[in-house]
Amino acid sequence: MILFFNVIFVCLNTAVASVLICCLALLKMLLPVPALQRAITRACNGIMWVWATLNHRLVNLTSNVEWDIQGGESLSKEQWYLLIANHMSWADIVVVFSVFRHRIPMAKFFLKQQLLYVPFLGLACWAVDMPFMKRYAHQYLLKHPEKRGCDLKTTRKSCERFRHTPTTVVNFVEGTRFTEEKRHATHSPFRHLLSPKTGGIAYTLGAMGEQFDAIINVTLAYPENRDLPFKDLLSGKMKKIVVRIHTLPLDSAVKGDYFNDKTFKRQFQQWLHQRWEEKDDELSAIYGEVPIHKRVERR
Template sequence: MVVAGILKLILPFRVVSQGVTAFCNVMMWLWCLSLAFILKVTNRISWDIQGADELSRNSWYLLISNHTSWSDIVALCVVMRNRIPVTKYFLKQQLAWVPFIGIACWALDMPFMRRYSRSYLLKHPEKRGKDIETTRRSCEKFRDHPTTIVNFVEGSRFTEQKRVQSKSLYQNLLPPKSAGIALALNVLGSQFDRILNVTLYYPDNQEKPFLDLLSGQMKRIVIRIETLPVDDSIRGDYLNDKAFKRQFQLWLHDIWQQKDQQLERLKQQFIDKR
């Protein structure tokens, strides 16, 4: 994928770009397949999955999920590899400069998000809306073939310290960031078949799930998938329509509140089993 990404960089033609994307999508699926094999031979994981029965590789999805660890991406890749189209993740701009990973993700057309702080925008008002425009251009590329766009809408991995610092209203989640998925729905809303609301939980490996995964100590991964409809009530001009923006934020808050309650129930469920 790195070599393909370099080819795409030096030959910026549409036909080359489409060919590189198709090739990298196959490589991404093979990577997910290899991850599944590695997990099978290195970990004895008990998979607890609900809600995946009616998914299709020929549909367009917007997948939103809570985010607790780097292992979240591994778990989603392994579970979803044969159930939905190749996943495209919203990534932080800094990852674009990580050797090998950055150019591979760029070759896959993954959207890189550059978030500006409020203080920075006050000093540089010309940057306002630039991150959203980048998202718009990225989403336009996904019209041609079935795609799953993944957004960890908290914007960062959950920790108790971050929860306190962000003054989160939730016990198990950080506040959701709504702009990215609102724009994706506005650009591709007519093509998205469903929204996949995914909840990830590691009942026996909560402290360091990724390290446990690497060291063969992951015991159980719980995944709950809820499908939500895509309708006109969640498609609109998030940037310029204040009423719609408020309505969308309330919609996402309601989903996040239910997810928070679901995580509390899962915690209690597995505590009782012990």
């Protein structure tokens, strides 16, 4: 019964928010005045905040959840962030929005430019200023080398509007949800994680790196509901949600030309791999296991 009620509520909440945002998106298209468009974007972000708040209250109403959140005290809604996290379940999206809705600007996701043309979805994402990226396929670049670097320049230009509006861009670095089957299939060197994919985060930093104030490294865990956390969340069976927040500086380890500088590319891959080792050990500690990686000083 709880599962049925929660699914209906979440669907209605999402549908109403989407319709309102799409209506504002049409208004935004009809009024191409920068000041008005920024005001409409703020209104759309407000709708997203209400959507996230209602989901958060639903979780607390139907589940006796213990929220174990550490870190993030210095975060601000007036700054720009890149948020990276491990990915275990669809519940991660609900948790990220719930935990950070009061702490940082509303979370945005880099989307493929093709999604801009999907009915309703593309319009709603455009209305809340989701950044769209244009990527050329590797085979296309081999035939058209003159286009190399143009995709990043185009995306960087589209991100110019974020200079005036504090923004948080979210990247689930593993690229897909973690399962034991995927971990074994990909020969991941980690116990609780898949290997991080550096291309997406490097692309985000290349497009918006100068705008970010910091990187937020988030570890998500559901220690008593590890098998089906999203279903358990909707069924009122979620027991504990653990969130660890680490703020990292944008230093020389993450600033450089990832796509053309091989030395920096190796350095960046090592930096991200080290962060994932720390995250893996953090998850082991949350689950009451002995860490398997050599401890290193966090940057």
